Amino acid sequence: MKRTMVVGVMGGGSVGRKDADDAYRLGRLIAENRWILLNGGRNAGIMAASAKGASEAGGVTVGILPDADATHASPHIRIPIITGLGNARNAINVLSSHVVVACAGGAGTLSEIALALKVGKPVVLMNFDANIEEPPFAGHRQKGRLFRVETPDAAVETIKGFPYVRQTGALP
Amino acid sequence: MKRTMVVGVMGGGSVGRKDADDAYRLGRLIAENRWILLNGGRNAGIMAASAKGASEAGGVTVGILPDADATHASPHIRIPIITGLGNARNAINVLSSHVVVACAGGAGTLSEIALALKVGKPVVLMNFDANIEEPPFAGHRQKGRLFRVETPDAAVETIKGFPYVRQTGALP
Amino acid sequence: MKRTMVVGVMGGGSVGRKDADDAYRLGRLIAENRWILLNGGRNAGIMAASAKGASEAGGVTVGILPDADATHASPHIRIPIITGLGNARNAINVLSSHVVVACAGGAGTLSEIALALKVGKPVVLMNFDANIEEPPFAGHRQKGRLFRVETPDAAVETIKGFPYVRQTGALP
Amino acid sequence: MKRTMVVGVMGGGSVGRKDADDAYRLGRLIAENRWILLNGGRNAGIMAASAKGASEAGGVTVGILPDADATHASPHIRIPIITGLGNARNAINVLSSHVVVACAGGAGTLSEIALALKVGKPVVLMNFDANIEEPPFAGHRQKGRLFRVETPDAAVETIKGFPYVRQTGALP
Numbered sequence: 001m002k003r004t005m006v007v008g009v010m011g012g013g014s015v016g017r018k019d020a021d022d023a024y025r026l027g028r029l030i031a032e033n034r035w036i037l038l039n040g041g042r043n044a045g046i047m048a049a050s051a052k053g054a055s056e057a058g059g060v061t062v063g064i065l066p067d068a069d070a071t072h073a074s075p076h077i078r079i080p081i082i083t084g085l086g087n088a089r090n091a092i093n094v095l096s097s098h099v100v101v102a103c104a105g106g107a108g109t110l111s112e113i114a115l116a117l118k119v120g121k122p123v124v125l126m127n128f129d130a131n132i133e134e135p136p137f138a139g140h141r142q143k144g145r146l147f148r149v150e151t152p153d154a155a156v157e158t159i160k161g162f163p164y165v166r167q168t169g170a171l172p
Numbered sequence: 173m174k175r176t177m178v179v180g181v182m183g184g185g186s187v188g189r190k191d192a193d194d195a196y197r198l199g200r201l202i203a204e205n206r207w208i209l210l211n212g213g214r215n216a217g218i219m220a221a222s223a224k225g226a227s228e229a230g231g232v233t234v235g236i237l238p239d240a241d242a243t244h245a246s247p248h249i250r251i252p253i254i255t256g257l258g259n260a261r262n263a264i265n266v267l268s269s270h271v272v273v274a275c276a277g278g279a280g281t282l283s284e285i286a287l288a289l290k291v292g293k294p295v296v297l298m299n300f301d302a303n304i305e306e307p308p309f310a311g312h313r314q315k316g317r318l319f320r321v322e323t324p325d326a327a328v329e330t331i332k333g334f335p336y337v338r339q340t341g342a343l344p
Numbered sequence: 345m346k347r348t349m350v351v352g353v354m355g356g357g358s359v360g361r362k363d364a365d366d367a368y369r370l371g372r373l374i375a376e377n378r379w380i381l382l383n384g385g386r387n388a389g390i391m392a393a394s395a396k397g398a399s400e401a402g403g404v405t406v407g408i409l410p411d412a413d414a415t416h417a418s419p420h421i422r423i424p425i426i427t428g429l430g431n432a433r434n435a436i437n438v439l440s441s442h443v444v445v446a447c448a449g450g451a452g453t454l455s456e457i458a459l460a461l462k463v464g465k466p467v468v469l470m471n472f473d474a475n476i477e478e479p480p481f482a483g484h485r486q487k488g489r490l491f492r493v494e495t496p497d498a499a500v501e502t503i504k505g506f507p508y509v510r511q512t513g514a515l516p
Numbered sequence: 517m518k519r520t521m522v523v524g525v526m527g528g529g530s531v532g533r534k535d536a537d538d539a540y541r542l543g544r545l546i547a548e549n550r551w552i553l554l555n556g557g558r559n560a561g562i563m564a565a566s567a568k569g570a571s572e573a574g575g576v577t578v579g580i581l582p583d584a585d586a587t588h589a590s591p592h593i594r595i596p597i598i599t600g601l602g603n604a605r606n607a608i609n610v611l612s613s614h615v616v617v618a619c620a621g622g623a624g625t626l627s628e629i630a631l632a633l634k635v636g637k638p639v640v641l642m643n644f645d646a647n648i649e650e651p652p653f654a655g656h657r658q659k660g661r662l663f664r665v666e667t668p669d670a671a672v673e674t675i676k677g678f679p680y681v682r683q684t685g686a687l688p
Contacts, residue, residue, distance in 0.1 A: 004250070079208065080268070081234075081236070081268050083263075083267065083432075085264075085604070087428065088429060090607070091255075091256060092254070092256070095255065107631070107652075108634045111634060114624070114627035118627060119240070129652055136645055136646045140623070255604075256603065257432070260436070260599075262432075262435070280458070280462045282480050283455045283458035289454075312451070347596070380595065408597070412611060423576070426608070428611050439600050440599075463584070
């Protein structure tokens with residue numbers, strides 16, 4: 001069975017309007033491409049905005065919650081996974097995604113970028129503030145594992161350009 | 173938003189024909205009730221059978237895998253959650269389910285029964301071999317947290333009889 | 345290097361006087377045998393009592409805490425491991441122990457017994473209320489993986505009788 | 517009870533000679549200050565070198581292993597914690613440490629730096645290649661949470677300079 005591609009959208013729980021708007025549009029585009037959106041699940045910031053975008057476009061949304069119940073889950077998350085693991089759930093976020101898009105965020109988002117690179121998942125930075133010409137990012141960029149884009153549309157184009165997606169419509 | 177009820181189906185990776193057939197039918201019934209089926213995700217035993225049943229009846233299937241990749245995932249799992257946590261993922265299985273049905277299984281399934289009871293989720297034993305008139309089960313049974321049934325249809329009837337489901341069609 | 349044996353002592357956070365006294369003595373005996381005591385780390389019930397016993401006898405005490413900080417750690421835990429994982433940490437408790445002694449407790453303790461059996465660690469029941477002549481325990485008992493004792497001294501004698509310990513003074 | 521300070525030493529499993537030598541000396545200094553050394557536990561790279569240094573200086577060494585058994589544990593780890601969690605154990609590494617020193621390493625080490633900053637633990641970079649004048653690090657540096665040093669001795673001096681340590685000899 002060819003599995004549906006899962007796009008992980010990572011980002012902070014407290015972000016500005018433009019960053020939330022971009023995350024919303026990214027969610028819409030993910031759903032329009034019939035990919036599954038996966039994020040941290042909470043009803044805040046990038047998580048809430050991207051889930052809303054995907055949900056309103058008819059997509060499937062999966063939220064990997066750090067909490068031990070669904071109290072703080074976004075209403076736009078269709079499949080809440082209740083981990084009770086705190087930040088350790090960040091490792092699940094990246095393992096369960098074929099590709100990770102990092103939106104505006106702080107140290108938690110940085111940990112997800114790092115964990116994704118560690119396990120070999122491609123990472124697209126969109127609104128995440130990092131100088132990827134400098135270490136510790138430059139090496140990953142040179143190996144073609146780390147990308148920077150300016151818009152949600154460019155993020156999706158980047159994903160579509162990955163060799164495996166270009167050939168088969170999905171990542172392995 | 174009223175969330176869709178998630179029924180966790182736990183059980184062993186190596187089971188006999190009747191146990192697998194019952195798990196298959198349980199999966200079908202869960203899907204026919206428009207509930208989400210959640211299990212351990214692997215392509216073996218109760219996991220594979222229940223996912224197949226739910227999938228063939230058009231349901232949504234979520235698999236919480238112990239592995240760090242999807243190699244051993246059942247093809248009938250639509251949403252594979254790749255945890256890389258080994259048996260620690262059993263805690264996620266029960267937190268993410270509104271109710272747990274325990275099919276035939278061994279010590280791993282017993283750990284899921286115990287973790288579910290620990291966090292207050294109702295548990296329905298179906299084909300799991302335990303004397304629930306004896307400790308450590310008798311107390312949970314007397315408190316109305318632990319049930320025993322003989323068939324998949326009876327498992328679903330038991331779930332429908334829970335007060336919250338009876339009133340609203342879903343668990344909280 | 346031959347590693348020091350780690351004895352995991354599991355049990356509830358709220359127990360009666362006799363159960364706490366037995367856990368205290370068990371902790372003392374573990375330390376007197378120069379084994380490491382490992383438990384759930386909290387300042388309550390079996391955890392607090394067994395840590396106190398081992399600590400007062402000069403032993404090393406390791407607590408695997410479910411919390412994200414050390415607020416609820418027993419002062420008799422020398423090495424607090426802060427997991428932030430909730431009940432998922434139970435899997436770590438048993439993986440990190442060579443043998444598990446289950447004292448008085450409820451569903452959490454039952455999950456640790458089950459997880460230990462799942463990964464092949466011997467389990468000694470002391471004050472944990474279960475009928476091990478009945479399923480799902482009887483099979484593990486018959487295979488020589490599950491034992492019942494009445495006193496802390498008998499628990500330690502049972503551990504010493506395991507073939508590997510008898511030969512080398514430590515478990516692998 | 518005043519707890520002994522735990523210094524987490526993070527770094528890669530495959531490093532050069534100078535980086536290993538520095539990690540060895542850092543381990544020695546941690547032990548000489550009667551602090552506990554905590555690391556990822558494996559018998560490789562920074563983990564093996566720092567554990568050897570601390571162990572040979574008579575210190576206590578704790579290893580939080582990603583594996584489900586102790587096969588790959590350094591012989592210089594006195595207390596191996598067997599998590600079976602893969603990279604998710606990185607969250608435990610930082611929660612269990614009062615301060616984190618990041619040695620030479622890659623994406624895994626970066627994830628530990630990020631997770632430590634996320635939960636408010638001070639981070640000292642020693643041989644970890646990053647431009648901390650640039651985002652996403654500059655902000656943490658300006659808040660006094662992220663430090664850079666060139667030698668093990670400077671790392672220890674930095675730790676001793678933290679206000680809480682200066683006053684009481686230990687971190688909270």
